[in-house]
Amino acid sequence: MPMLDHIWILPLLPLAGAALNGLLGRRWPREMVNFCGVGSVTLAFAAALEVAREFFLLAPGQIPLVKSFWPWIAAGQFHVDFSFFIDQLTLVMLLVVTGVGLLIHIYSTGYMAHEGGYYRFFSYMNLFMFFMLTLVTAGSLAQLLVGWEGVGLCSYLLISFFFTKKSAADAGKKAFITTRIGDLGFMIGILLIFWTFHSLNFTEIFAGVASFPVETPGHLGVMTWICLLLFAGAVGKSAQLPLYVWLPDAMEGPTPVSALIHAATMVTAGVYMVARMNFLYVHAPVALLTVDVIGAVTAFYAATIALVQTDIKKVLAYSTISQLGYMFLGCGVGAFSAGIFHLMTHAFFKGLLFMAAGSVIHAMGGEQDMRNMGGLARKIPWTYGTMLAATLAITGMPFFSGFFSKDAILEAAASGPNPNRVLWALGLGGALLTSFYMFRLLFLTFHGERRYDDHSVHVHESPASMVIPLVILAILSVGGGWFALPKLEGGANYFFRFLSPVFHASDELAASGRGVEPMAVGTTLAAGIAHALWQPAVGVALLGFLIAWWFYIARSNAPRRLAESLHGAYTLLLNKYYVDKIYGSLVIRPLLWISTNVLWHGVDESVIDGAVNGSAKTVQSTGKQLVEMESGNVRSYATWVVIGATAFTSLLLWRLGR
Amino acid sequence: MNGVPISYYLALSGILFGLGVVAFVFKRNIITILMSIELMLNAVNLAFVAFSRALGQFDGLIFVLFVIVVAAAEAVVGLAIVLQVARNRRSLNIEDVDQMKS
Numbered sequence: 001m002p003m004l005d006h007i008w009i010l011p012l013l014p015l016a017g018a019a020l021n022g023l024l025g026r027r028w029p030r031e032m033v034n035f036c037g038v039g040s041v042t043l044a045f046a047a048a049l050e051v052a053r054e055f056f057l058l059a060p061g062q063i064p065l066v067k068s069f070w071p072w073i074a075a076g077q078f079h080v081d082f083s084f085f086i087d088q089l090t091l092v093m094l095l096v097v098t099g100v101g102l103l104i105h106i107y108s109t110g111y112m113a114h115e116g117g118y119y120r121f122f123s124y125m126n127l128f129m130f131f132m133l134t135l136v137t138a139g140s141l142a143q144l145l146v147g148w149e150g151v152g153l154c155s156y157l158l159i160s161f162f163f164t165k166k167s168a169a170d171a172g173k174k175a176f177i178t179t180r181i182g183d184l185g186f187m188i189g190i191l192l193i194f195w196t197f198h199s200l201n202f203t204e205i206f207a208g209v210a211s212f213p214v215e216t217p218g219h220l221g222v223m224t225w226i227c228l229l230l231f232a233g234a235v236g237k238s239a240q241l242p243l244y245v246w247l248p249d250a251m252e253g254p255t256p257v258s259a260l261i262h263a264a265t266m267v268t269a270g271v272y273m274v275a276r277m278n279f280l281y282v283h284a285p286v287a288l289l290t291v292d293v294i295g296a297v298t299a300f301y302a303a304t305i306a307l308v309q310t311d312i313k314k315v316l317a318y319s320t321i322s323q324l325g326y327m328f329l330g331c332g333v334g335a336f337s338a339g340i341f342h343l344m345t346h347a348f349f350k351g352l353l354f355m356a357a358g359s360v361i362h363a364m365g366g367e368q369d370m371r372n373m374g375g376l377a378r379k380i381p382w383t384y385g386t387m388l389a390a391t392l393a394i395t396g397m398p399f400f401s402g403f404f405s406k407d408a409i410l411e412a413a414a415s416g417p418n419p420n421r422v423l424w425a426l427g428l429g430g431a432l433l434t435s436f437y438m439f440r441l442l443f444l445t446f447h448g449e450r451r452y453d454d455h456s457v458h459v460h461e462s463p464a465s466m467v468i469p470l471v472i473l474a475i476l477s478v479g480g481g482w483f484a485l486p487k488l489e490g491g492a493n494y495f496f497r498f499l500s501p502v503f504h505a506s507d508e509l510a511a512s513g514r515g516v517e518p519m520a521v522g523t524t525l526a527a528g529i530a531h532a533l534w535q536p537a538v539g540v541a542l543l544g545f546l547i548a549w550w551f552y553i554a555r556s557n558a559p560r561r562l563a564e565s566l567h568g569a570y571t572l573l574l575n576k577y578y579v580d581k582i583y584g585s586l587v588i589r590p591l592l593w594i595s596t597n598v599l600w601h602g603v604d605e606s607v608i609d610g611a612v613n614g615s616a617k618t619v620q621s622t623g624k625q626l627v628e629m630e631s632g633n634v635r636s637y638a639t640w641v642v643i644g645a646t647a648f649t650s651l652l653l654w655r656l657g658r
Numbered sequence: 659m660n661g662v663p664i665s666y667y668l669a670l671s672g673i674l675f676g677l678g679v680v681a682f683v684f685k686r687n688i689i690t691i692l693m694s695i696e697l698m699l700n701a702v703n704l705a706f707v708a709f710s711r712a713l714g715q716f717d718g719l720i721f722v723l724f725v726i727v728v729a730a731a732e733a734v735v736g737l738a739i740v741l742q743v744a745r746n747r748r749s750l751n752i753e754d755v756d757q758m759k760s
């Protein structure tokens with residue numbers, strides 16, 4: 001097991017790439033930067049594949065495999081090693097992160113070719129890969145936190161990559177600070193875990209949790225608090241209500257960053273964390289209910305905002321928030337594997353959507369407003385084809401990847417271990433909206449009349465370095481669902497079976513608690529229910545397509561008339577429910593006021609500056625008075641000498657006399 | 659050996675030293691100030707000699723010899739400085755020599 005025994009090499013590969021490019025890349029030609037930046041991720045992907053190969057050779061008893069290397073922190077009873085925790089969930093995340101990451105790195109070599117700071121971009125991207133791999137392979141919460149904060153740092157660095165642009169710099173700060181609010185809860189949750197279990201290692205936490213009872217709504221205890229606090233971190237990191245506001249602004253970053261960090265990997269860290277801590281969550285049904293309510297509401301809410309956005313990347317940003325909501329909905333209703341499955345397919349199709357959108361922007365010479373596009377399908381056929389595949393996948397058209405994963409979640413919401421009809425309806429409504437806004441994006445961008453100036457914009461297909469990753473991801477988006485073959489009657493349900501050891505205890509506990517059978521694997525009853533429930537999901541996807549077609553192809557002036565007749569609702573959506581303004585006046589303005597008047601003028605200027613300047617002034621005035629002694633007059637010196645000698649002698653005599 | 663008790667010598671020494679100090683502080687002429695320094699040194703010498711005699715030890719006498727040597731050297735250097743001051747400033751007033759203040 002050469003790779004599993006030295007798994008620590010895996011995250012260090014991109015770190016080496018980041019260090020080389022960051023320290024030396026400034027003077028290197030572009031090819032050398034590419035070699036280091038893409039090469040290190042290629043090696044990481046190869047290593048991840050080797051990990052997968054060796055993983056399948058392990059005996060079932062050896063999983064989860066925990067590898068401890070060297071001690072990191074040892075203080076009293078607090079002991080943390082650099083350790084790695086490898087189970088099925090880790091493996092899925094490893095392959096998704098390195099695989100999608102590699103494709104996006106390749107894509108970036110084409111997309112960023114004409115931008116300044118090329119080496120810096122790749123250095124940050126590799127650093128991100130390092131932290132993300134640290135996050136998913138971590139064997140303890142302390143190490144997970146390192147990755148967690150590290151990806152946040154890289155997100156900040158990459159959002160404000162064009163740091164001379166004020167909006168980009170502001171968006172970076174907003175992302176960093178907003179996620180930090182959630183991270184406060186996350187860190188308190190981690191401390192609470194240490195306080196409860198006296199360890200931060202996953203193995204010890206999971207072993208210890210068994211002795212805790214399931215906390216029913218009447219008897220809330222430490223488990224519920226831990227889970228809610230951890231979820232606060234996930235809400236910030238995965239851009240859920242009410243901390244989602246940073247993600248749309250994060251679109252200021254270069255498009256490959258949006259694809260890698262703000263669609264495929266980093267924002268799903270919250271989902272991963274919740275799934276990783278599933279042992280804890282099943283002990284806290286109230287926390288789980290919070291997770292799925294927030295997930296379902298976010299899924300629907302963000303989708304409504306996406307309906308009226310005109311910036312192609314903003315639509316995708318709200319779509320990402322919405323899809324992350326689905327993942328939390330899946331986790332919250334107890335179908336963790338469905339949530340992770342959607343995480344994986346989402347990484348494929350949303351990464352692809354962002355990259356295709358980037359290809360469109362590239363073709364249009366930087367234009368992002370869909371109102372200035374139209375009719376691009378024939379000009380950039382490869383981009384169109386891949387975007388179409390991704391759109392079909394995300395809307396859940398039958399047999400595309402999103403069909404399997406989203407339906408698995410909706411089905412779990414309806415009949416899983418923790419069913420909730422209201423949330424199921426919300427999710428279904430979100431699916432309808434998703435289908436509408438995605439086809440709206442597709443029609444506005446690629447179909448209809450040309451709405452740009454043909455003379456000033458020379459539409460051109462992107463280079464091969466961008467198109468090839470698009471095609472690979474398109475294949476995955478189309479076929480990714482077949483990894484699972486979920487509950488199609490008689491389906492093998494590979495993905496769920498593969499992940500079932502990770503979520504086994506949760507499934508069993510959920511079942512024993514409620515008398516519902518665990519994530520039924522292909523039983524006829526479940527298949528029957530599932531069959532009944534697919535119809536609405538597929539139906540709403542088709543309905544959304546038809547509405548979008550009617551609005552944007554058949555009756556192209558219909559959207560304007562609808563906007564006029566529903567003016568209030570339209571304005572509300574266009575202004576994103578005024579959430580940014582509400583946060584501005586409720587949180588940011590008071591904070592700024594306190595910072596300015598109390599902390600700045602009060603504490604800083606009066607107390608701290610007062611103390612520093614005051615002591616300086618005292619010394620200065622004392623010095624000014626003492627300088628008078630230095631008159632240059634020998635007789636006055638002599639007088640001081642006499643006074644001093646007299647004083648000293650008297651003191652001496654007085655002391656001796658006693 | 660009997661005769662004048664030591665306290666008389668010490669009182670005289672103290673009076674001489676005090677006169678030297680007062681002259682040093684209040685006189686303006688540099689040469690007078692140098693003279694007052696000599697007066698103080700010799701007041702100390704007197705005390706040394708008196709102690710040496712009273713205690714029957716030679717340490718005091720040897721100290722006095724050293725003090726005389728130092729006083730001679732000091733007079734040489736001091737008078738040379740005074741000469742230069744007088745040449746440059748056409749004055750022997752100590753208050754004209756205050757250029758070394760801050």
